[in-house]
Amino acid sequence: MSQALQSHVLLLNGNTWEPLSVITIPRAINLLLAGKAVVIEQSGQFLRTVRDKYPIPSVIALRTFINVPRRRAHWSRRGVLIRDNFTCIYCGVQPGGSVKGKVITKANLTVDHIVPRSRGGRDQWTNTACACYACNHRKGNRLPNEAGMKLRWEPKTPRTSYLVIAVGNGPDGWKRYIEFE
Ligand SMILES: [Zn+2]
Numbered sequence: 001m002s003q004a005l006q007s008h009v010l011l012l013n014g015n016t017w018e019p020l021s022v023i024t025i026p027r028a029i030n031l032l033l034a035g036k037a038v039v040i041e042q043s044g045q046f047l048r049t050v051r052d053k054y055p056i057p058s059v060i061a062l063r064t065f066i067n068v069p070r071r072r073a074h075w076s077r078r079g080v081l082i083r084d085n086f087t088c089i090y091c092g093v094q095p096g097g098s099v100k101g102k103v104i105t106k107a108n109l110t111v112d113h114i115v116p117r118s119r120g121g122r123d124q125w126t127n128t129a130c131a132c133y134a135c136n137h138r139k140g141n142r143l144p145n146e147a148g149m150k151l152r153w154e155p156k157t158p159r160t161s162y163l164v165i166a167v168g169n170g171p172d173g174w175k176r177y178i179e180f181e
Contacts, residue, residue, distance in 0.1 A: 010174045012040065012061040013068070019177050020068065022170065028060050037062050041173055058173055075123050077111045083158050084130035090149045091135050099134045108133050114155070116141045125157040 009028035011020045017040070023031075025047060031037035043058040086109055087094050095106050102108075112131035115121030118141050129151070131139070139147045 008170065009057050010059045010170060010177060011037070012059065012177060014062040014065040016065060017061055017177060019174075020062070020066075022074070025056055028057055029054055031062075032057070032060060035063070043171075058171055059177065075125055075128070077128075079158070080111045080125070080128045080155075081106075081109060081130050083125070084155075087130055087152075088132040088135050089129035089151050089153065089155070090131055090139070090144070092152055093132050099132055104132055110136045112136045112139060114144060114151070116143075119143075126155050129155045 007025065008022045009025055011023050011028065011031075012018060013020050028037070029047065032039065037060040039055075039057045039059075040061050041057065041059040043056045045056040047054045047056050085094070086106055088109065089112070091099065093099055093104050095104055095109070097104050099108075109130050110133055111128050112135070113121040113123075114127050114129060121127050135149065139149055144151060
């Protein structure tokens with residue numbers, strides 16, 4: 001994401017500056033105007049309204065520490081691919097492996113909805129998995145058992161460290177707030 005395209009703000013916890021979530025610019029500005037957060041880094045961009053002009057923050061932190069036991073990881077396609085280590089849940093192929101004689105790259109790996117969206121399946125961690133284009137095509141709008149396909153593992157909701165993906169996709173300035181384990 002380049003600076004020009006920044007549309008979100010990194011929210012840090014109070015005191016610890018641990019990343020809490022990636023929020024929209026209006027929500028960030030509301031937190032600032034309500035005195036609940038302070039600006040840590042500006043984006044250099046401005047939000048213009050008829051009467052006013054607000055600097056758009058890039059990183060803000062809550063004024064006080066909040067105890068967040070287990071936050072739900074934000075779902076994303078990239079997050080699913082990373083969670084599944086770019087491995088097809090049906091045939092197990094990974095980048096560098098081959099399907100029908102064709103060498104697979106990361107670009108050939110897709111996100112499959114186990115219960116297809118056309119049948120009410122949602123963008124959820126437990127309903128999505130990495131699948132190669134061939135398996136995704138073969139499965140089509142069917143359930144795995146209808147297509148005679150088996151899941152090699154059970155897709156799970158990751159822990160909050162997957163916020164790392166959202167942060168990793170953000171501006172470079174956010175990366176210093178990620179704690180790698
Ligand atoms: Zn496959």
